[in-house]
Amino acid sequence: DALERLCRRVTFLPAPPGRAGLRRWVTGLTNLVLLRAYESDPGIARAVTERLAAGYDLIQVENAYMMPYVAPVRGVPKTLDIFGTWAAGVRRDLALQESLAGRLRVIAAWLKAKRVERNLSRLFDAVYVVSEVDRAYLSAIDPHLRIYVVSNGLDTDHFVPAPEPSPPPDHLVFTGAMDYTANEDAVLFFHRDILPHIERRLPEIRFWVVGRDPGPRLAALAGDPRVTLTGAVDDVRPYLARATVVVVPMRLGSGTRIKIMEALAMGKAVVSTRAGAEGLRVVPGRHLVVADEPTAFAAEVVRLAGDAAERQRLGREGRALVEAEYDWRVVLAPLSQAVDEVAGRPRVGACAR
Numbered sequence: 375d376a377l378e379r380l381c382r383r384v385t386f387l388p389a390p391p392g393r394a395g396l397r398r399w400v401t402g403l404t405n406l407v408l409l410r411a412y413e414s415d416p417g418i419a420r421a422v423t424e425r426l427a428a429g430y431d432l433i434q435v436e437n438a439y440m441m442p443y444v445a446p447v448r449g450v451p452k453t454l455d456i457f458g459t460w461a462a463g464v465r466r467d468l469a470l471q472e473s474l475a476g477r478l479r480v481i482a483a484w485l486k487a488k489r490v491e492r493n494l495s496r497l498f499d500a501v502y503v504v505s506e507v508d509r510a511y512l513s514a515i516d517p518h519l520r521i522y523v524v525s526n527g528l529d530t531d532h533f534v535p536a537p538e539p540s541p542p543p544d545h546l547v548f549t550g551a552m553d554y555t556a557n558e559d560a561v562l563f564f565h566r567d568i569l570p571h572i573e574r575r576l577p578e579i580r581f582w583v584v585g586r587d588p589g590p591r592l593a594a595l596a597g598d599p600r601v602t603l604t605g606a607v608d609d610v611r612p613y614l615a616r617a618t619v620v621v622v623p624m625r626l627g628s629g630t631r632i633k634i635m636e637a638l639a640m641g642k643a644v645v646s647t648r649a650g651a652e653g654l655r656v657v658p659g660r661h662l663v664v665a666d667e668p669t670a671f672a673a674e675v676v677r678l679a680g681d682a683a684e685r686q687r688l689g690r691e692g693r694a695l696v697e698a699e700y701d702w703r704v705v706l707a708p709l710s711q712a713v714d715e716v717a718g719r720p721r722v723g724a725c726a727r
Contacts, residue, residue, distance in 0.1 A: 385421070385425060387417070387418050387421050388417075390415035390417065390418060414442035414443055418443060419442075419443055422443045422444070426444075426447060426450070430450055431450075431451070431717045431719070432450065432451045432452070432453065432713060432716060432717040433447065433450055433451070433452045433453070434452075434453045434454075434455065434713075435452065435453065435454045435455065435498075436455050437455070437457070438454070438456065438490065441454065441490070441497065445497050451499045451500075451716045451717055451718070452497070452498045452499055453498055453499060453500045453501065453502060453712070453713075453716055454494065454497075454498045454500075454501045454502070455501075455502045455524075456501055456502065456503050456504075456508065456512075457504065488515075491512065491515050491516075492515060492516065494512070494516060494519055495516050495518050495519040495520070499520060499716050500520040500521070500522060500712065500716045501519060501520070501521055501522070502521075502522050502523075502524045502709065502712065503521060503522070503523055503524070504523070504524065504525055504526050504630045504653060505523065505525065505630050505652075505653030505654070506523055506653075507652060507653045508523075508628070508653065509521050509523050520716075522708060522709075522712040523708065524705060524706075524708050524709045524712065525630065525699070525700060525705040526630050526632050526635065526700070526705070527635070527700045527701060527702045527704070527705035527706070528632065528635050528636060528639060528696070528700060528701070528702065529701075529702055530639055530696060530697050530700075530701045530702075532611075533611065533636050533639035533640050533696075534639070534640065535639075535640055535641030535689060535693060536611075536615040536640065536641075538615075538618075538682070538685075539616060542618045542679070542682070543580070543616055543618065544576055544578050544579045544580060544618055544679060545580050545582055545616050545617050545618050546572070546579060546580070546581045546582065546617065546618065546619055546620075546621050546675065547582045547584060547613055547614060547616075547617035547619075547620050547621070547637075548560065548561060548564065548581070548582070548583050548584065548585075548620070548621050548622070548623075548633075549584045549585055549610050549613070549614070549620075549633045549636065549637075550584075550585045550633050551585050551586055551587065552583065552585045552586060552587050552588040552589070552592055552603075553586070553587035553588075553589060554627075555626060555627075556624060556625075556626035556627030557585065557624075558588075558589060558591060558592055559624075559625055559626050560622070560623045560624045560625065560626075560650075561583050561592055561595070561623075562591060562592070563623055563625060564581070564621060564623040565581065565595055565598070565601065567668040568621075568623060568668045568671050568672050568675075569581055569600065569672075571668060571669055571672030571673075572672045572675050572676055573600065575672075575676045576676060576679055579600065579679075580600055580601075580602065581600055581601045581602070582601075582602050582604065582613055582617070583595070583601065583602065583603045583604065584604045584607060584610055584613045585604070585605075585606070585607075586605060586606035586607075587605075587606070588603050588605065610636065611640065614636065614637055614640045614642060615640065617637070617642055618643075618678075618679050618685070619642070619643050619644070619645055619675050619678050619679060619685070620633075620634075620637040620642045620643070620644045620645075621644075621645055621646075621671075621675065622634055622637075622644060622645070622646035622647065622650035622651070623646075623647055623650065623671060624646070624647050624649045624650035625647065625649055626649070627649070628652070628653075630652070630653040630654050631646075631650055631651070631654070634646060634650065634651065634654060634656075634662070635654075635696055635700050637692070638656075638661065638662070638689075638692030638693060638695060638696045639692075639693060639696045639697075639700075640689075640693075641686075641689030641690065641692065641693045642685075642689055642692070643662070643663070643678045643684070643685040643688040643689060643692075644661075644662040644663070644688070644692065645662070645663045645664075645665060645671060645674045645675050645678065646662055646663070646664055647664065647665070647666050647671070648664055648666055649666075651664055655695070655699050656692075656695065660688075660691050661688065661691050661692045661695050662688060662692060663678065663688070
C-alpha cells in the first residue's frame with residue numbers, strides 16, 4: 375500500500391524456487407568453475423523485460439542479486455544501490471574460517487565478487503554506496519566508476535530516547551535479521567567468547583537477541599537461561615529502550631550498521647567492534663565505545679553497566695550525531711540530486727519523491 379501511494383504502478387513477483395538435491399550441487403559447481411556470481415530466473419527476467427519495454431527515465435537496481443536482469447538493457451541510465459562492498463566483506467570472513475572447505479568457499483566468493491566489482495562501470499552509469507570507506511574501496515578498483523555516497527538513515531521522529539528503567543535491568547541487546555550470516559556470527563561470538571567474562575562481574579546479566587529467523591545454531595542458545603531469542607518483532611524500540619548497553623560484536627560484513635544508528639537515536643550506550651562501526655561517522659569514546667578483543671569488549675560493557683552518567687553522556691552525543699548526519703531529511707538530499715544528474719534532468723529544487 376505504501377508503494378502504491380507513491381508509484382503509478384507496482385508489480386510484485388514471486389521469489390524463484392530454490393534448487394534442491396543434485397541440481398543444487400551441479401549449479402553450485404558450475405557457478406564456481408565459471409566464477410559466475412549471480413544467476414537470473416527466467417520468469418523474473420521475462421517480467422522485467424516486459425516492464426522495461428514501457429520506457430523509463432532511469433533504472434535503479436537494489437541489491438546486486440538483481441544485476442543480471444538489467445545488465446543487457448541499453449539506452450536507459452542504470453544505477454546500482456550497494457549496501458556494502460562485497461569483496462571487502464568476504465575477505466574479512468576468510469580469517470575466521472577453520473576448515474579447508476570453508477576457506478575455499480570464501481576464496482571462491484571473493485574471486486566472484488572481485489569480478490563483479492571490476493565490471494561495474496561497464497554495467498551501470500553510477501553506483502550508490504553508504505560510506506566514504508566503500509567509495510574509496512571501489513574507486514581504487516575502477517577510477518572511472520561514477521560513485522555517489524548516500525548514507526543509510528532512519529526516522530529520528532520514530533526512534534527517540536526513552537527514560538531508562540530504574541534500576542537498570544542489566545539487559546544487553548543485539549538487533550538484526552538473524553538469518554544474515556554476519557549477525558549470526560556476531561551473536562555466537564558474543565555468547566561464546568564475551569558473555570562469560572561479563573557474567574563473572576555481572577551475574578544477573580541477560581542477553582537479548584532481537585530479530586527474525588534465527589537458524590539452528592542460534593536456536594540452540596535458547597537453552598541458556600541468560601539468553602532470550604525473540605524471533606521476529608513488530609517493533610525493536612521497546613527492546614532497545616530496556617537495554618542497559620547495546621552490543622554490536624560484528625566480525626563480518628561491510629556497509630554501515632543501521633542497528634547502531636537506531637541505538638544511538640534512542641540515546642543508548644553502544645559497545646561495538648571496529649568492523650561493526652565501520653563506515654559510520656562516529657568518534658570512538660565520544661559517540662560509542664569500540665573494542666575488538668573479547669576481554670576488552672566485556673570490560674567496556676561492565677564499565678558502562680555500572681556508570682549511568684557515562685551511558686547518558688554517550689546517549690546524548692550519539693543522538694546528536696544521528697540527528698545531524700543520518701536523519702532521512704539529511705541523507706536523502708544527495709540521492710535526489712544523484713537521480714536527477716544520472717537521468718540527465720535539470721535540477722528544479724529538491725525532488726519530493
